[in-house]
Amino acid sequence: MPQSIPPTIPPTIPPTMTRRKLFRLIAYILMGIFLIFLLILYLLYLSAQRLPDFYKKSLAVNREIQQLRNKEMLYKLGDLNNAIQKIGEPWQAVFTSDDLNAYFAVELAKEGNNLFPKEVVEPRLTFSDRQVDFACQVTHGTFSGTLHLSLGLTLPEPNRLVIRIKKAKFGKLPISKEVPIKFLMNTLKAKSYQVQQGTEAGDPTITVIFNIKYNNKRSVLLDAITFQDGSVHLSGTTEQPKLQDQ
Numbered sequence: 001m002p003q004s005i006p007p008t009i010p011p012t013i014p015p016t017m018t019r020r021k022l023f024r025l026i027a028y029i030l031m032g033i034f035l036i037f038l039l040i041l042y043l044l045y046l047s048a049q050r051l052p053d054f055y056k057k058s059l060a061v062n063r064e065i066q067q068l069r070n071k072e073m074l075y076k077l078g079d080l081n082n083a084i085q086k087i088g089e090p091w092q093a094v095f096t097s098d099d100l101n102a103y104f105a106v107e108l109a110k111e112g113n114n115l116f117p118k119e120v121v122e123p124r125l126t127f128s129d130r131q132v133d134f135a136c137q138v139t140h141g142t143f144s145g146t147l148h149l150s151l152g153l154t155l156p157e158p159n160r161l162v163i164r165i166k167k168a169k170f171g172k173l174p175i176s177k178e179v180p181i182k183f184l185m186n187t188l189k190a191k192s193y194q195v196q197q198g199t200e201a202g203d204p205t206i207t208v209i210f211n212i213k214y215n216n217k218r219s220v221l222l223d224a225i226t227f228q229d230g231s232v233h234l235s236g237t238t239e240q241p242k243l244q245d246q
Helices: 016-049 053-059 063-083 097-107 178-190
Strands: 091-096 120-128 131-140 143-157 160-170 194-200 203-209 212-214 218-228 231-238
Touching: 053 120, 053 131, 063 091, 063 097, 091 097, 097 120, 120 218, 143 218, 160 178, 178 194, 178 203
Parallel strands: none
Antiparallel strands: 091 231, 120 131, 131 143, 143 160, 160 203, 194 203, 212 218, 218 231
């Protein structure tokens, strides 16, 4: 007997409403993912704007107070300038974080000041035992945020400063320590400082070698740098110029 051929079953085509529901569900899922992505970006943006407490406090200081503190800072710099002119005599200077922050607030606002790169806005710092906390606004194109660095500064020998990046944050978000290291390296090299990169206890470091001359002849040696809560203490000597420099 000839074999019977089973009838071909046509493929099931979902009703039009079923397809619409499926497409609508996919659209809702994609829209939900997009909104979650936007929310994450917004939260990251808010985190990048968070200010460290010391930074927020320093920015809130009255402008007139900053002007007065800056005048005191300029007097201290003048005294230091007079002290380093005395050959062979030790000199010292003490600067508070308020002194330096007032100087940043007033002097950096003046036209032509290039102490920091143009991307760095409103820098402020504070001192604690063996550590400096530095914060500023960083602008790049349309993006801006608060950079916060915890730095260890040591002076193993005169005019040889080691900067250790202990912590690096953008707002409240930890970032790679290599990011500020590269930025600092490029900035210091652009200002013709001699720099070397290294590591200490797993943290990246930059060694800055100074060649300080007074009147382009006398060598100024920075012998020691120590920190206390709210202040930094510097001391050194000014050497007799070498015969070929006289």
